[in-house]
Amino acid sequence: MFELSEEQKLIQKSIHQFAEKELAPQASHWDATEEFPWENVKKMAEVGLIGLRLPKIYGGSESDLVTTGIALEEVARFDHNCAIILCGSNITGRVLLCGSEKIKAKFLPEIAKGKYILAFGAAEPDAGSDLRAIKAIAKPRKDAWIVSGEKAMVTFAGVAHGFIVLVRTAMGREEGISCIFIERDRQGIDIQRLQGFGWRASQWGNVSFNEVKVPIQNLIGEKYNALSMLKTTVQEQRALTGLIALGTAREALDEAIKYAKIRKVFGKPLGKFEGIQFRLAEDHTSLEAARLLCYQALSLIGKKSYNASVWAAMANLIGGETAYRVVNNAMDVYGGLGYSRELPFERHLRDVKAMQIANATLKIEIGKGLFGKEFLPYT
Template sequence: MFELNEEQRLIQKSVHEFAKKELAPKASYWDVHEEFPWDLVKKMAEIGLTGLRLPAFYGGMEADLVTTGIALEEVARFDHNCAIILCGCNITGKLLLHGSETIKNNYLPDIVKGRCILAFAAMESEAGSDIRAIKTTAKRMKNTYVVNGEKSMITFAEVAQGFVVLVKTDVKSREGISCIFVEANRPGIDIQRLQGFGWRATKWGNIALSDVQVPAENLIGEKNSALSMLKPTVQEQRALTGLIALGTAKQALGEAVEYAKNRKVFGKPLGKFEGIQFKLVEDFTQLQAARLTCFQALHLIQKNAAEASKWAAMANLIGGETAYRVVNDAMDVYGGLGYSRELPLERYLRDIKAIQIASATLKMEIGQGILGKEFLPYT
């Protein structure tokens, strides 16, 4: 049976109290004004959240994945965008461990201290689910790589100090893909801001790279081996973002339950009506089942288990789908008030949609795990 140990319970309690006090009061502000919450990132850094998965050598906590998931779930209850930021710090930041000593020393300590955020630039307008179809290239020219291409819908694009860019280093092979670190202040970079439905504080946008020159030592990992290097990173990101969605939904459900207990209709609490009570019970049950799936996925990823990829995809799929349904039902419990901006429910729903929308890719990968690679639609 899955249960938290004593240390994890203490972490859960302390992060919950921190997020409720420090993050919740301004969550709506960052969303409305579409501002990146640098002051809150620094506060999260002070208690170690920005470096949960990073090595102690650089100031990190070296926390295991389950503990990281516990922390991010609690943050997501009070500020979904801050949880996504922490995911970026710990997941994209960890990719730099495959880079040069210069890159690690220049960026990892600042990530841990909340002074730096990086963006992972993979997706393109014609390369989403089929990441091997990317067209961005990095050509070796003596001691530099020259990067050309366009990246779409990149989280933190406007505020990142650097980009981990997925590029083709062998244009003749679908597998010839590498990761290149590109500093944000290099000439030839143009960022187009995007206004999103949700995740409004994450400053996402499109990135155009035109003859951007970076040193050859900015290669992250081995040349033409990015897809294998990124496999555990993608697994962690999927399981953690599934849990982030559920953290936000957990808060919405708790608010709906309190409202149902106190709102009087026809002289009795709303929660006494079966139509409301059964909806809340079903949502609570599905939420707990989805959370267990996410924690099981994190456990398997930590063990480097063979089935980790399938469970990571399942965690992201069930996390997003369940969270969206739970928040939508919470809005129904509140009735017309739930549809208003007087409550945070509409913000919860908008933020969760960003995770829930990726379901098609996830279903393909789960299908591969169940049926085998020969059943993938692109093989």
């Protein structure tokens, strides 16, 4: 049976208290202004959250995946955008671990301190779910790569100090895709901000690379091998993102339960009506079931289990679907007030909606596990 250790419970409690005190009061401010919450990044770095998954020699704390999940879940209760930043820093930081010693020594400590934001550019205007269709290209020229192409919908685009970008290094299928690190201050990079439905503090945007010259040593991992190199990182990101959605939903559900105990309709508290009580009971049940699935996925990924990819996809799928339903129901419990911007439910709903966008790729991954590759209708 899955149970948090005493140490993990203490960590959970201290991150809960930190996020409630330090992050919650300003969460709606960052959403409304769409500014990047630098001061919260600093606070999170000071308590060691930014470099959770990074090695100690680079200033990280080498936490295991389950502990990282606990941290992201608690932060997401109080500020969804901050949890996205934590997840992003840890995931891109781990990709950079496959880079050269010089790159690791220079950039990882800065990432752990919250001073260097790294964005990840995979999707393109004509390649989202099907990453094999990407067109961005890195051409070798003497001691450099010349990178051209457009990356779409990149989280942190507006504030990133650097990008990890998937590029084609040979014309072929996935065997031709490589991963390259590009510092923001190189010539030929253009950012166009996008206005998102949620994740409004995440400085979302499109990034164009116009013949950007990048040192040959900036290739991350082996040439042509990006998709297989990123496999575990993608699994981690999927399961952790499921927990982020559920953390936000947990907060919404707890608030709805509190409100149902005090709001009176027809002379009684809302919570005395089974129509409300049963719905919240169902939401609590599905939320706890989804959380367990996410932690099981993290545990399997940590053990490099053969079916970790399927569990990671299931965690992300159930996390996003459950969170959206739970937040939507919590909003309903508050009636008209729930719809107002005075309360955080509309923000929570916009934020957790992001988790449902890439559902097709998750179902493809789960389908692959159930049926085998030969049942995928893609050539």
